[in-house]
Amino acid sequence: xxxxxxxxxxxxxxxxxxxxxxxxxxxxxxxxxxxxxxxxxxxxxxxxxxxxxxxxxxxxxxxxxxxxxxxxxxxxxxxxxxxxxxxxxxxxxxxxxxxxxxxxxxxxxxxxxxxxxxxxxxxxxxxxxxxxxxxxxxxxxxxxxxxxxxxxxxxxxxxxxxxxxxxxxxxxxxxxxxxxxxxxxxxxxxxxxxxxxxxxxxxxxxxxxxxxxxxxxxxxxxxxxxxxxxxxxxxxxxxxxxxxxxxxxxxxxxxxxxxxxxxxxxxxxxxxxxxxxxxxxxxxxxxxxxxxxxxxxxxxxxxxxxxxxxxxxxxxxxxxxxxxxxxxxxxxxxxxxxxxxxxxxxxxxxxxxxxxxxxxxxxxxxxxxxxxxxxxxxxxxxxxxxxxxxxxxxxxxxxxxxxxxxxxxxxxxxxxxxxxxxxxxxxxxxxxxxxxxxxxxxxxxxxxxxxxxxxxxxxxxxxxxxxxxxxxxxxxxxxxxxxxxxxxxxxxxxxxxxxxxxxxxxxxxxxxxxxxxxxxxxxxxxxxxxxxxxxxxxxxxxxxxxxxxxxxxx
Numbered sequence: 248x249x250x251x252x253x254x255x256x257x258x259x260x261x262x263x264x265x266x267x268x269x270x271x272x273x274x275x276x277x278x279x280x281x282x283x284x285x286x287x288x289x290x291x292x293x294x295x296x297x298x299x300x301x302x303x304x305x306x307x308x309x310x311x312x313x314x315x316x317x318x319x320x321x322x323x324x325x326x327x328x329x330x331x332x333x334x335x336x337x338x339x340x341x342x343x344x345x346x347x348x349x350x351x352x353x354x355x356x357x358x359x360x361x362x363x364x365x366x367x368x369x370x371x372x373x374x375x376x377x378x379x380x381x382x383x384x385x386x387x388x389x390x391x392x393x394x395x396x397x398x399x400x401x402x403x404x405x406x407x408x409x410x411x412x413x414x415x416x417x418x419x420x421x422x423x424x425x426x427x428x429x430x431x432x433x434x435x436x437x438x439x440x441x442x443x444x445x446x447x448x449x450x451x452x453x454x455x456x457x458x459x460x461x462x463x464x465x466x467x468x469x470x471x472x473x474x475x476x477x478x479x480x481x482x483x484x485x486x487x488x489x490x491x492x493x494x495x496x497x498x499x500x501x502x503x504x505x506x507x508x509x510x511x512x513x514x515x516x517x518x519x520x521x522x523x524x525x526x527x528x529x530x531x532x533x534x535x536x537x538x539x540x541x542x543x544x545x546x547x548x549x550x551x552x553x554x555x556x557x558x559x560x561x562x563x564x565x566x567x568x569x570x571x572x573x574x575x576x577x578x579x580x581x582x583x584x585x586x587x588x589x590x591x592x593x594x595x596x597x598x599x600x601x602x603x604x605x606x607x608x609x610x611x612x613x614x615x616x617x618x619x620x621x622x623x624x625x626x627x628x629x630x631x632x633x634x635x636x637x638x639x640x641x642x643x644x645x646x647x648x649x650x651x652x653x654x655x656x657x658x659x660x661x662x663x664x665x666x667x668x669x670x671x672x673x674x675x676x677x678x679x680x681x682x683x684x685x686x687x688x689x690x691x692x693x694x695x696x697x698x699x700x701x702x703x704x705x706x707x708x709x710x711x712x713x714x715x716x717x718x719x720x721x722x723x724x725x726x727x728x729x730x731x732x733x734x735x736x737x738x739x740x741x742x743x744x745x746x747x748x749x750x751x752x753x754x755x756x757x758x759x760x761x762x763x764x765x766x767x768x769x770x771x772x773x774x775x776x777x778x779x780x781x782x783x784x785x786x787x788x789x790x791x792x793x794x795x796x797x798x799x800x801x
Contacts, residue, residue, distance in 0.1 A: 292480045294318040295335045297325060299343030299353050299371050305615060306754070307339055307369070307459040309656050310467060314474050315482035317654075320614075327358045337365040337478035340372025342457065346421050347374045347384050355379065365450035365478045370419055373453030377444065380427035380451075387422040387439070394462060397442050399434035405445070405452055406433070407472050413464040415442065415456035422455065450477055486662045493651045494526035501527050504606040506649060507599055510535040510553065510561070511681070512545045514674055515611025515652060517552070518660050521667040522651050523609050524557050531609075532560040532602045536594050538587060539567025540683030540697055543705040552673065562602070566594045574685065574692040578729075580801035583692065587682045608646035612653045613660060677708075677722045678756075686801040690729030696744075699782045700727040703746050706775045710768065711750075720762050723750035725776070726789075726800045734784030743784040746776060751798055759793040 294311050298304040298320050311318035323340075330338070338359065345352040357379050360366060368376040374384045397415040399406045415436070423441040426432070434443030434454075444453045452473065458466035474480050497506075508520045510533045523531050533553055537546050546563065553559040573586050599605060652660050664674035684700050685692050703725040711717040726747040734741040748769070753759035773786040789796075 292316050292482070292484055293333060293335045294337045294339060294474055294478065294480065295325070295330070295333065296320045296339045296341055297323045297355065297372070298341050299323045299375070300345070301342035301369075301371070303457060303459050304341040305656075307341055307470075308614075309658070310459045310470050311339070311474055312484070312656070312659065313467065314471050314480070315484050316474050316480040317484040319654075323353045323355060327356050327362070330359060330362065330364070335364060336480050337367065337474060339473075340366065340368040340375060342370030342372060342418070345371065346386070347371065347378045348421075360449075360451060363450075365473070366452065367473050368451075368453040369457060369459070370455060373444065373455055374421055374423060376451060376453050377423045377427050377430065380430070382423055382427040382430070383425035384421050385424040387420055392418050395436045395439070395456070397434055397436050397456065399443060400432075403433045403443075403445060404476050405443070405469060405472050407476065408468055409465045414462070415458075415464070416460045416462035416466075417456050419455060423453075452477075486659060487666050490522065490525075490663060490666055493522060497523060497526040497649060497651065500649070501530060501607060503604075504530070505602060505604045506531050506607040506609050507602060507605050507646070508533045508609040509595060510549055511679070512541070512549050512676075513611075513679055514664055514669075514676060515613065515657075515660055517669060517673055518664040518667065519609050519611045519649075519651060520553060520559065521557060521664065521669055523649070524553075524559050525667065529560060532562060532605065534562045534564065534595055534598050536591060536598075537563065537565045537567055538570040538591065538683060539694070540570070540587075540685045540688075540692070542679060542684070543701050548673070552670070562598050564594055564598050566590070569594070571692065571694055571697075576691060578690050580686055583685050583801070584682050587685060591681075606647060607649050609649045609651070611660070612648075612650040614652075614654055614656055616653070675718060677717075677720075677724070680799060686799060687724055688727045689800060690727075695782075696727060699744065699780055700725055700746070702780045703727070703776045703783060706779060707748060707772055710772045710775065714768050716762075716764075716768070719752070720750050721753045721756070721759075722798060723748075723762070725749075727783075732785045736784065741784045744782050745785045745787060746780075746783045747787050747789050747800070748772060749789045749798070749800070751793070753793075753798075756798065759798055761788075761790045761792060764788070 294316055296304060296307050296311070296318060301307075304320055308318040308320050340355070343353065355375060360376065360379060366376065368374070378384050393416070394414050395417045396412055398412045399409065401411060417436070417439070422439055423444065426441060426444060429447045430444050431447055432441050432443070433445050436442050439455055442455045445451065457463060458469045460466065463469075475482060506523055506527060508516065508523060508531060510516050510520055512535075520531065520533050535546070535549050550561065550563060554561045570587065570590055573590060574583060577583055577586065652663070655663065661674050665671065680686050684697050684704070687704075688696050688700050707723060707725050708717070711720060711723055726749060728745045728747055730745050731742050732745050734743060750762040750764070751759040752762055769788060776783055776786050
């Protein structure tokens with residue numbers, strides 16, 4: 248998430264918190280109220296993913312939504328009464344790191360399997376289903392991690408349209424050794440005799456492999472068969488229809504009051520601003536704080552898009568002198584973030600006070616933010632870490648939050664941006680840290696060093712666009728290192744800065760791999776930076792994956 252508020256040493260998707268106290272910054276509607284904002288069509292076609300701590304639980308939900316079916320991630324111990332209240336068409340039990348036979352391993356209420364709701368257990372979820380109904384789970388003689396040829400029974404609706412044999416992605420050390428009564432094997436591998444199972448008369452299914460990962464062939468088709476064929480979902484959940492539903496909810500809630508949106512130039516805050524502008528028109532005011540560490544021409548692009556195109560009441564505050572003055576001599580990355588966050592709050596608060604009747608603050612909270620912050624009582628709070636995004640506004644301002652993207656994943660937010668008429672260049676722009684170039688300028692932050700990295704970064708992006716690679720890469724940037732190296736330009740010796748190029752591929756930003764550039768692309772990037780940017784005489788390429796490295800350097 249990028250709401251327009253700088254982050255301080257924590258992932259940018261975590262909830263805004265008060266910088267001094269760590270308490271929530273602004274009031275939000277109750278979670279029951281927020282849940283009621285899910286459209287009626289979504290509630291009628293709802294799939295719940297019960298999370299047992301799997302690293303791919305969110306990915307399951309995303310894959311289900313690819314079928315135009317609304318899906319929510321919920322805690323594994325959700326009560327029978329709450330499930331009946333939500334009325335899902337199907338339940339998916341995720342994988343998890345525990346062994347079902349261990350003391351304290353997460354369980355489900357056995358009555359859930361008697362509701363008549365179709366259930367698909369994946370990995371741990373399959374083992375738990377089988378154990379709950381009387382089966383036996385043991386440590387496997389041969390653990391399976393990675394791709395494995397899988398053969399299935401052709402008479403099961405779960406495998407409609409799949410070839411008799413396909414490659415499945417395995418990641419387990421336990422297996423179902425003895426099936427419960429009335430269960431049958433419907434797929435197997437050479438080392439896993441019960442790779443998939445089903446109940447003979449009830450809609451209960453289990454997969455030892457992971458259909459949600461792209462390494463499983465036909466995994467999307469398999470999930471579609473469960474969601475659309477077995478659960479009977481119609482696939483009517485559409486981003487386009489969600490826009491008008493959200494706009495109507497915003498109009499009803501805002502009434503005659505005003506909404507403030509903190510713009511950053513990032514996709515999430517831009518989508519929120521465009522949506523609210525379409526809902527309440529000139530009752531929206533956007534605040535854009537230029538702290539002097541933005542990408543090249545970022546301020547101009549934001550001003551053009553929201554002042555000239557959407558005709559938004561845009562307040563641009565140039566506070567670059569203040570930020571650079573306070574950062575003088577600071578080299579510690581956490582201290583940089585703390586200073587930037589504190590100043591940002593002060594500047595934003597002062598500008599917000601000039602806007603009369605401002606009752607609401609709009610932010611680009613995404614569904615992963617809601618999950619990971621434990622904001623939803625139905626969510627998997629027991630399996631997450633507590634995070635504090637300490638770049639928010641002080642609670643005493645009294646804003647109520649409006650979060651129109653809180654049910655969406657990042658890619659869904661991007662699709663909504665396209666539907667709202669935002670230019671593709673803005674919608675698909677790479678993420679940018681709240682503190683901006685300050686945390687890509689390793690060491691002391693000065694106006695001169697920021698300008699060097701800004702120009703180098705712009706060259707990198709230009710070359711990616713020219714090579715048609717920008718959309719293949721999820722994040723790319725230049726880092727200015729606090730070291731200098733000897734070089735030769737013409738007949739003269741130079742002693743200048745080293746720049747590092749970072750480019751990664753990722754689906755969820757939790758893990759990432761470096762992008763394998765063709766040598767000629769790297770050569771063009773390096774040559775242009777060294778020849779065009781005064782102060783750099785050497786360019787290196789970062790080939791670290793996450794983990795063990797992080798995406799950003801600071």
